Amino acid sequence: MNEAQTRQPMRARRSREPSEPPSGPRPRARRLRLPEQTLARHLLLALVFGVLLFLLSISLGAFDNLRMASAAYFFTALAGLTVLTGLNGQISLGHGALMAVGAYSTALLVSRAGWPLFPTMVAATVITALAGVLVGAAASRLRGPYLAGATLALAVGLPGLADRYPGAFGGENGIDVAPPTPPSSLGATFPLERWEAWIACTGALVVYVLLANLMRGRVGRTFRAIRDDEVAAQLAGLNVARVQILAFVISAACAGLAGASLVVVTQIAAPGAFPLELSLSLLTGIVLGGLGSLAGAVWGALALVFLPQWSTDVAQSFSLSNDVQANLPLALYGLVLIGVVVAAPQGIQGALRGIARLAWPRGRREPSTHQEEGDDAN
């Protein structure tokens, strides 16, 4: 083979995808269907998902709209966590507490300070991101089990503040928030549940576009570099602590927005919404869906919405005792998690990717390393 011929297309591609290993040219016919430019590509995808979600919301009943909204806020939180854990390699057992920060910020600003909802949701995101700076600064000094322990303490301790200061945070009773009012232009009979689903799904789509861009770009690469080898990343000139804090801040901001959406849906911020199980099931969700992938976060979110309900239905149909019924969802998470990790260590998304690779053999697909990077963003 003529060497010059082989190298020519290689160089052109490397300029777009610097981390691409030299594995030879491939036909790119399938890729060309989407815009090559990262931002345009993700905006287009978000538009398509937005239309799909819109159609889904108007064709579903009120309760399923609520479930959509729940899946959307779970996705928002999971997407942030999967960037932190899957991409940057930092574990957090405290994301439930960060959601609580977002939720309480929303409730306090709306109910006590009388702010309108949308600026409040932005503010709640910013406030939680600031909390993320603090947590991230501590986290960047900790590794492995110590990081897990510190964030676990956050998950256990932070919701307790509500009980410690009932005057400010309403104690176990929580803070009530009036339901969001759909704009009058949508008509007087527009269902509240659909409006809630729209708000939560818009938040999720915004997070999708931002994170998908981030993951494919320079920041995503630095995250991965540190996850894969801290020393090598440092030698390459990266400030490891700063990048780790940045990852924590981004992920906290997502958790904050998720908490704000949760308040929109449930109309209450109370410690009971943020037990330790929430943090643990968020972590379970990203592992279940597929670590480090936004599509995996979608699967994780669906699992978090549907698994508890199915398990409760199962428990009820077997008329198990109340204590068993209450704990079955967590036990089921555990079982499903074990099953997924044994059968498909890359999570649901990894398994689907494997199936897709079998169905459409390599000749027509991207090389595997490139594909990982490409699909990470989706």
Place this chain on the structure above:
Amino acid sequence: MMRIRTRSVLAVAVCAATATAVASCGGGGSSTPGVTKTTVLIGSHQPLTGPAAPGYSEIAPAAKAFFSYLNDHGGVNGRKINLIYKDDGYNPTKTVTVVKQLVLQNKVFAIWGGLGTPTHTKVVDYLNASKVPDLFVSSGCPCWDDGSAHPYTFGWQPNYTIEGKILGQYIKQNLAGKKVGVFYQNDDFGKGGLAGIEQQVPKSQIVSTQPYEPGNTNVAPQITALQKAGADVLVDFTIPAYTALGQLTSFKLGYKPQLVVSNVGIDPTTVGGLLKAFSKGKADTALIEGAVTDGYLPSTADSSNAWVQLFKQIHDKYDPKAPWDGNVEYGMASAYTFAQALKAAGKSPTRQSLVDAVNKGGFTGPGLVPFRYSKEEHGGYGGAQMGAVKNGAIELSGPIYVTDPGNGAITTSNAKQPAPGADGLVG
């Protein structure tokens, strides 16, 4: 990737369609949700787990047992009552989820007996906005007692302020001059009761009021403060678990005040069981012996009462695993009132006709006290009889007091309890 995402959307659509199909099986056949020619579907949120579960988790199964008895005797106007109750763990956030599920997915006709002040306050606005009858909340919070703000919501047991006033009157008359301390749940339940006490007992006599948060099991700071303030009389507006925790802590501190407990926190079987569990078998009902309380239903120990006999029979046949105690009686009595309301709502009940029937009032039954239902007053029983824990059971005695939740005087009533009819329903 597009393909995969499309699949996930498809998955949602399929799940949703299945769920909708399952849900619609419950409702169909009539324009009123939850009502068919032969059935009425009602729902409830209950603390089957969590801090309020001991005792209170028996209420819904007892109500279901009563409905089963009723259904076996022909139901109400030919319809069988089907109750589904869901666990909210006394966690307000969960209450919101399960109630929306009951209304939107199960499409229940009405909510019966949703339990708890902190929990139910989070769904009252939703239920009223959705015009779902919210009958006989299992809580005496003064917040239900407002027909103009919440036309679809009705309390059932005495408003906590009424209860507080009657307990306060007892303290004023029988424990005059003694220092009074109040241990209460930090929400509208505890605060409502405290308001009633403060109306009756002179301010100078109340030396300390200590709130607790349900979920935090360390009550030593509160009990120590009450002991330090020198309270000779301790008034508890607590759920059973906190009555037990408070008494165990007092016992450890060597603090022995005269106990006065709200009806909701004193069922001897429940509190005795909790005392045993918390102390690993070392304590029992001896720690609440002599406690003063009040009641609006006949004591479960009063086996000569026709209602107690009926409920005991139903309990033995339909709900034999549960202990025979005040919670079971509560569930059956509240279910009885619901059946009465449904009967009064007419041959083809609608959500509005059910609410109108309760507004009209005139229900009697297992209660010792008359109801206060009218278009404005939605508070349930209007008073109570005083009693005390004797030999591990509640003994009620003396006149039946009635009053309002405002500044009205406490008067005595000579309401007579009717005997239950053959099918379990009167009139």
